[in-house]
Amino acid sequence: MATTKSQEWARNLSKRLENSYDSSALIEHKVTSGNNRETQILDILRVILPKKYPLLNNVVIINSQDNETIKFDGAIVDDQNWPRLFADENLIVAPIESIKIVFEIKSNFGKTEVDKIYQEAQNLSGKARAKKENQPKVVGFCYKCSNIKLAYFDFVSNYLNPSNDHPSLICILNVGILCFLQKDGSISKAPNSESLPILLETNEDSLLVFMYLLTEYLCEGQIASTIRRYSSHIYKEMPYFGFEDFFINELKSNPGKLRDFFKGDLDADIRNSYQLAKNSLQ
Secondary structure, three states, X not given: OOOOHHHHHHHHHHHHHHHHHHHHOOOOOHHHHHHHHHHHHHHHHHHHOOOOOOEEEEEEEEOOOOOEEEEEEEEEEOOOOOOOOEEOOOOEEEEHHHEEEEEEEEEEOOHHHHHHHHHHHHHHHOOOXXXXXXXXXXXXXXXXXXXXXXXXXXXXXXXXXXXXXXXXXXXXXXXEEEEEEOOOOOEOOOOOOOOEEEEEOOHHHHHHHHHHHHHHHHOOHHHXXXXXXXXXXXXXXXXXXXXXXXXXXXXXXXXXXXHHHHXXXXXXXXXXXXXXXXXXXX
């Protein structure tokens, strides 16, 4: 099927982000190039996402016991109904009840970054309200990933840690989206121990699907389902990959051995590496 206009526009934005990444790579000071990349994607999301709540840069979250989080790269904040407890030109401090989504932006995505995003989800969960379904959602965006197979494996490994809370989704530009599938086949808004960690194989439509999922988090279901019609074919046909239950159980007891099967040929499909790993268990 021919690409839709919404696909083409989102793909053009993705190319702009890729070009920005390549240009900022020439900057020797890594903090400066990292800040530039954070600004680029947050500025684009600020333009394309619904304006129901503002997307703010550099947000620290605090609860009523004075427990603070780290500084998040960005957050969508309900500041129409809740005050900002502190604000200057470089930093916002907001009550946790006002936070809808927090963003962590990574230049490159590997095990260190997977672990960090899970740690941040856990950190935020420890300061959140008692009702899990109302907790702020932790979302990651990454420009590059040298081995998506290994990143998915590490994503699942973190999910299996019973002490961890889970990020809602992680978008890797022009590669895919790591997220969780519910038993009814929908993408989970509040991942739990019964959710299945999956890799949505969105490829060059990753930004478009990322925008759709964030819209679903922020707006009524009717709005999200309506915007989905603008490129309905990609949602109907979108492939995804996930480990089977028996393999996840094996992974709990021997993650080191199984991880090695996903380190190999970067051009090999994840299903080929998975088959080799399964064969080793027979």
